[in-house]
Each structure stands twice: as C-alpha cells, then as structure tokens.
Amino acid sequence: MWQRRRSHLRSGFEKLQQVLPQTAQRNSKSAILDRGKCGMRSRTHASVLFLTVTATTHIQTLQAAFNKCSSEREMFARQVEELRR
Numbered sequence: 001m002w003q004r005r006r007s008h009l010r011s012g013f014e015k016l017q018q019v020l021p022q023t024a025q026r027n028s029k030s031a032i033l034d035r036g037k038c039g040m041r042s043r044t045h046a047s048v049l050f051l052t053v054t055a056t057t058h059i060q061t062l063q064a065a066f067n068k069c070s071s072e073r074e075m076f077a078r079q080v081e082e083l084r085r
Helices: 002-021 027-085
Strands: none
Touching: 002 027
16 A cells, blocks of 8 residues: 555656756755755746736726727717718
8 A cells, every 4th residue: 555655756846847847956855846846836826917908908908899889889879960960
C-alpha cells in the first residue's frame, strides 16, 4: 500500500516537472512545488488579464451599439414629430 502511494507521488512529481519550464534550479520536491505554484500564479494572472481585456472590448462594443441605437431612436422620434405636424 505505501509503496503504491510513493510510486504514485513520484509519478506525479515527474509529470509536474515535465510541464514546468526547465531551469538550472535544483529539482527537489519542494523546488518543483514552488515552481509549480509560481507557474500557476502567472497563468492565473494572465488568464485574468485576458478576460479583463476581452470583457472591456465587449463592453466598448456594446456601448458603441447602444450609442448608435440611441442616435437612431432620436432621429426616428424627430421624424415622427415632423410627420405629425
């Protein structure tokens, strides 16, 4: 049971080490975990930044569409008033 658990942990550390960028740092388990933690933070930060930029762009697009609709509504309202006269 313990041997299988150690084997599973060793395998997990090897997989984590393979996906992390290679460095000249030591490859102790704590160093691997620290590099993984830093990598996750930078990926999370990049994801949040990407989502923020995407959301901002979408909001700007919606604002432009709203402004166009408002302008057209005002134009149609003026035309209706002219037709009523």
